Amino acid sequence: MRHLLTTEGLDAASATAVLDTADSLKQTLLGREVRKLPTLRGRTVMTMFYENSTRTRVSFEVAGKWMSADVINVSASASSVGKGESLRDTALTLSAAGADCVILRHPASGAAHRLAGWLDEAGTQVVNAGDGMHEHPTQALLDAATLRERLGDLGGRRIAVVGDLLHSRVARSNVHLLRTLGAEVVLVAPPTLVPQGIEHWGARVSHELDPELPGLDAVMLLRVQAERMHGGFFPSAREYSIAYGLNERRMAKLPEHAVVLHPGPMLRGMEIASAVADSPRAAITEQVRNGVHVRMAVLYHLLAGEEIAA
């Protein structure tokens, strides 16, 4: 792999290789006192976050450090970005300062692609840690790792992605990856939160959650992204919660084995009831734990192999 920008176009063999590596890393580190591998010694990973994030940034930082890479965090608010430096110039600066890999979180869709184009020549690799409303590939990979752990092979499994599809990069990345891995995806959202062109995603769209529940192997809830909403997408939070929130009554309609996922940060009482989030059906903390191993695997596949000629 040269860069990891999207799950769209990521073939099943590469995705499975990353997931298998993540499983092995998890097993390797299990119960160890020293959670440190020398694999990426001397490689420098820089995270560049233009949006707030707790879990993704921390997860990448831990992943890099457990692999012995030097991890440097650059946040837009505390860097020259505040002085008006462009994304390109900031990225070239990081690359010139020795970054082997830049991990980018940016509010503009497509930012990671542009960055990859600019840094390719310098041999700096790019990981998309979320670009606007486009993709968030490592989130999809960690969701798939968690689902594989709970359900086994994902071939033929039916997974619903519920909520704010319009603003969600997690949804798009998940749909592409889950379909590549052979799962069937059902998208559930109010008509106002369905993006244009969704018919090309290759997933069935439904506006009602209840009839879907009994046939699902997993349900993935999305946060309602109020910060990206400039307009009335639904009458009230309460009304959204009544129609699309996963409460205990709805959870009871799911099959016994079905898994509940949420990429976080979750709004308890909005898209997910507190009792559901804390139930053993929910794999939300497992998702975070697996996130570290998946990101270690991504860094391993990007940085450990043979140097690719720029």
Next chain:
Amino acid sequence: MASRRQAGAADPAGQRELLSAGDVARTVARIAHQIIEKTALDTADPGAAGVVLLGVPTRGAPLAGRLAARIAEFSGVTVDTGTLDITLYRDDLRKRPNRPLEPSSLPSGGIDDKLVVLVDDVLFSGRTVRAALDALRDQGRPRAVQLAVLVDRGHRELPIRADYVGKNVPTSRREEVAVRLSEIDGADSVVLRRSEEVR
């Protein structure tokens, strides 16, 4: 160029069998006897207890299992076995295409204060063993570490030697030693052949 320096039954493809299936079985049995003798694991000496055989994947893993079975058969003592993947500790990761990781599994008792015998199929540069020693260090503190290999082909690049050697084979760097084991390859044999890739 063909360099068949040793007279042997070299077939037209430039292959020469070093060990037959029967030879592999006898060699494993001999190493098992040597481990019993050298570690004194069948004596009542309490200090001799705690031998752990750790196979280096891929083919070290089944070899460790076979050695443990022979040791149990000859001495009546059951030794713990496990596997230790060293991929993440290699020093040539950036020189080769990415490789998949193999499973690691240590015995539940861990390796602290144990006598660990690393088991691998071929000893060559010694770099795999160095990586295994680094990997062991992150897993605990064994009382001592020994090394058992089915074939020692020479060309060491590090000051490392094996405690138990099935067969010493002089080789050229242009040759490769292919160990086949029934658990993985369907049959047992050790073959010397010309390598396509010149190191």
